[in-house]
Amino acid sequence: MTWWSTDDDEDDEPEFDESDVRVRPSRRGSRPRTKQRPEHADAVAGMVIGVDRGRYSVLIDENGPDERVITAARASELRRKSVVTGDHVDLVGDTSGEPGTLSRIVRVGERTTLLRRSADDTDEVERVIVANADQMLIVVAAANPEPRIRLLDRYLVAAFDAGIRPLLVITKTDLADPAEFLRNFAGLDLTVFLSGEDSMPLDEIARVLVGHRTVFVGHSGVGKSTLVNALVPSAKRATGHVNVVTGRGRHTSSSTVWLRFDAADLPDADAPGARPSGAEPGTGWVIDTPGVRSFGLGHVDRANILRAFTDLDRLAERCPRGCTHLPDAPDCAMAEAVAAGELGETGPARLESLQRLLTTFAGGTAV
Numbered sequence: 486m487t488w489w490s491t492d493d494d495e496d497d498e499p500e501f502d503e504s505d506v507r508v509r510p511s512r513r514g515s516r517p518r519t520k521q522r523p524e525h526a527d528a529v530a531g532m533v534i535g536v537d538r539g540r541y542s543v544l545i546d547e548n549g550p551d552e553r554v555i556t557a558a559r560a561s562e563l564r565r566k567s568v569v570t571g572d573h574v575d576l577v578g579d580t581s582g583e584p585g586t587l588s589r590i591v592r593v594g595e596r597t598t599l600l601r602r603s604a605d606d607t608d609e610v611e612r613v614i615v616a617n618a619d620q621m622l623i624v625v626a627a628a629n630p631e632p633r634i635r636l637l638d639r640y641l642v643a644a645f646d647a648g649i650r651p652l653l654v655i656t657k658t659d660l661a662d663p664a665e666f667l668r669n670f671a672g673l674d675l676t677v678f679l680s681g682e683d684s685m686p687l688d689e690i691a692r693v694l695v696g697h698r699t700v701f702v703g704h705s706g707v708g709k710s711t712l713v714n715a716l717v718p719s720a721k722r723a724t725g726h727v728n729v730v731t732g733r734g735r736h737t738s739s740s741t742v743w744l745r746f747d748a749a750d751l752p753d754a755d756a757p758g759a760r761p762s763g764a765e766p767g768t769g770w771v772i773d774t775p776g777v778r779s780f781g782l783g784h785v786d787r788a789n790i791l792r793a794f795t796d797l798d799r800l801a802e803r804c805p806r807g808c809t810h811l812p813d814a815p816d817c818a819m820a821e822a823v824a825a826g827e828l829g830e831t832g833p834a835r836l837e838s839l840q841r842l843l844t845t846f847a848g849g850t851a852v
């Protein structure tokens with residue numbers, strides 16, 4: 486997985502039934518799992534950044550001299566294999582991107598992460614939001630609307646389940662002090678940015694965006710658009726109904742919008758001495774989710790929640806078989822270790838967070 490300990494073996498990775506081919510080596514190295522299709526040896530690599538009625542917008546030669554967005558369809562040989570935004574794909578046919586041309590996607594690369602949601606918590610049918618994002622930036626307001634613990638829990642579970650590292654931005658700190666709210670999450674290893682009307686921590690956020698694909702999520706009215714526009718000034722023109730990604734793409738019906746983040750585009754980046762904290766130059770992706778109104782978690786596997794709490798998860802093998810790890814679980818090794826102070830000062834808060842998430846969201850059998 487992408488951000489927690491990777492020393493466990495490969496069996497712990499989520500299994501995506503579509504991942505039997507890969508076009509890029511995974512970060513785990515290159516096990517020879519590729520099904521070679523020599524007939525497409527000359528295929529061009531790209532990344533899907535929009536899906537609209539069976540047509541895919543694919544970015545080719547990212548940051549290169551021939552960068553372009555082309556339109557593609559799925560080759561019939563892919564059969565029922567799905568193609569979603571964020572997928573790394575291989576293309577054949579006309580990849581020029583000239584108006585009216587259509588390329589063919591012949592391979593889909595193995596996904597490192599997959600962010601999904603259900604329609605509601607009882608629905609096990611999942612919809613993919615984005616593949617291969619490695620961070621989720623959760624935007625919560627300190628007030629107006631009031632922050633809600635359960636809502637943040639919900640985002641965290643979605644991130645943990647996807648194998649994505651969560652980050653938190655608290656906006657509107659000029660209206661209220663979020664300290665009390667944040668105390669509920671003290672046990673989590675969560676990076677928190679505080680943002681107010683006249684004090685947006687753009688350089689600090691920029692530093693975590695460079696080199697990453699970060700999905701932005703947040704409830705309506707929390708100031709997500711304000712933040713996105715500040716981080717990606719060119720997005721200003723793009724808010725509303727037309728989503729321009731690189732100036733060439735138009736993607737209206739997918740629930741995600743890919744915006745290129747470039748640290749050099751931040752306000753005052755060129756003014757001498759204007760950036761004492763100095764965001765590293767570089768680019769990344771801000772993936773906005775204007776169409777995502779809710780995060781149903783009917784598909785979530787409790788093992789994925791546990792895995793986000795590496796220190797506690799390790800103790801689970803000392804638990805009685807079928808232990809729920811909840812407050813009423815007899816002889817739970819986690820509770821015993823925390824009570825014995827084995828997990829340090831933040832141990833109790835971490836266990837409480839884990840129990841809260843397991844109680845509220847985890848389906849499936851006890852592990």
Ligand SMILES: Nc1nc2c(ncn2[C@@H]2O[C@H](COP(=O)(O)OP(=O)(O)OP(=O)(O)O)[C@@H](O)[C@H]2O)c(=O)[nH]1
Nearest residue numbers: 656657658680681682704705706707708709710711
């Ligand atoms: N006081 C204060 N107001 C803010 C701050 N950030 C955003 N706002 C205001 O909050 C309101 C909502 O901001 P938006 O950026 O439109 O919120 P959003 O999360 O994109 O909401 P939707 O557009 O409904 O998805 C706007 O009136 C903003 O000006 C902040 O840090 N402090």
Ligand SMILES: [Zn+2]
Nearest residue numbers: 804808810817
């Ligand atoms: Zn237990």
